[in-house]
Amino acid sequence: GAGVSQSPRYKVAKRGQDVALRCDPISGHVSLFWYQQALGQGPEFLTYFQNEAQLDKSGLPSDRFFAERPEGSVSTLKIQRTQQEDSAVYLCASSLTGELFFGEGSRLTVL
Amino acid sequence: TQLLEQSPQFLSIQEGENLTVYCNSSSVFSSLQWYRQEPGEGPVLLVTVVTGGEVKKLKRLTFQFGDARKDSSLHITAAQPGDTGLYLCAVLRGSTLGRLYFGRGTQLTVWP
Numbered sequence: 010g011a012g013v014s015q016s017p018r019y020k021v022a023k024r025g026q027d028v029a030l031r032c033d034p035i036s037g038h039v040s041l042f043w044y045q046q047a048l049g050q051g052p053e054f055l056t057y058f059q060n061e062a063q064l065d066k067s068g069l070p071s072d073r074f075f076a077e078r079p080e081g082s083v084s085t086l087k088i089q090r091t092q093q094e095d096s097a098v099y100l101c102a103s104s105l106t107g108e109l110f111f112g113e114g115s116r117l118t119v120l
Numbered sequence: 121t122q123l124l125e126q127s128p129q130f131l132s133i134q135e136g137e138n139l140t141v142y143c144n145s146s147s148v149f150s151s152l153q154w155y156r157q158e159p160g161e162g163p164v165l166l167v168t169v170v171t172g173g174e175v176k177k178l179k180r181l182t183f184q185f186g187d188a189r190k191d192s193s194l195h196i197t198a199a200q201p202g203d204t205g206l207y208l209c210a211v212l213r214g215s216t217l218g219r220l221y222f223g224r225g226t227q228l229t230v231w232p
Contacts, residue, residue, distance in 0.1 A: 040218055042219070051208050051210070051222030051223050052208075052222050065216045102162070104218050114160075
């Protein structure tokens with residue numbers, strides 16, 4: 010499709026497991042963002058890439074969170090040693106001229 | 121205290137009714153965006169307002185930016201079940217274009 014694609018759509022992890030969430034942005038979009046949306050909340054900024062460069066990672070909540078975009082296209086958000094408070098929907102968005110186009114999100118549940 | 125306060129948090133109405141939801145702050149913003157998020161989907165941009173006092177219309181939706189650029193409202197005329205969703209307001213934070221701060225949203229349910 011032509012939109013932002015995220016996988017998996019749903020992920021259940023046991024506390025302490027590592028997870029990896031993938032984002033395939035709209036082709037040609039230079040900017041890529043990750044947001045975290047907890048239940049009943051608005052999305053919160055995690056990190057920003059311009060091509061392969063991670064220019065802003067100030068929203069990552071701890072050093073257990075790591076994101077990469079090695080070739081300037083697909084991005085992966087990795088969460089190590091997951092905790093229950095990591096349960097949320099992780100949204101990826103891409104942009105060319107400023108307007109954000111969001112994917113459907115990956116819902117992570119940590120048991 | 122949230123940077124953006126949205127009210128009401130929940131709104132449940134019958135098809136055909138009118139409604140207004142609010143996004144308030146004590147801060148001044150250069151622009152403000154409204155998004156709609158449907159269950160299982162990501163937010164979709166509805167409008168960006170830039171000028172104090174600006175009014176923008178999108179079919180049955182009317183968006184207004186406050187004169188002081190601290191608040192905004194969204195008015196829906198003759199609501200339809202397809203309007204059901206989470207309405208979020210958002211503002212740019214910091215120098216990163218696309219780094220948005222979102223309010224908690226208003227969850228709107230329109231019953232047929």
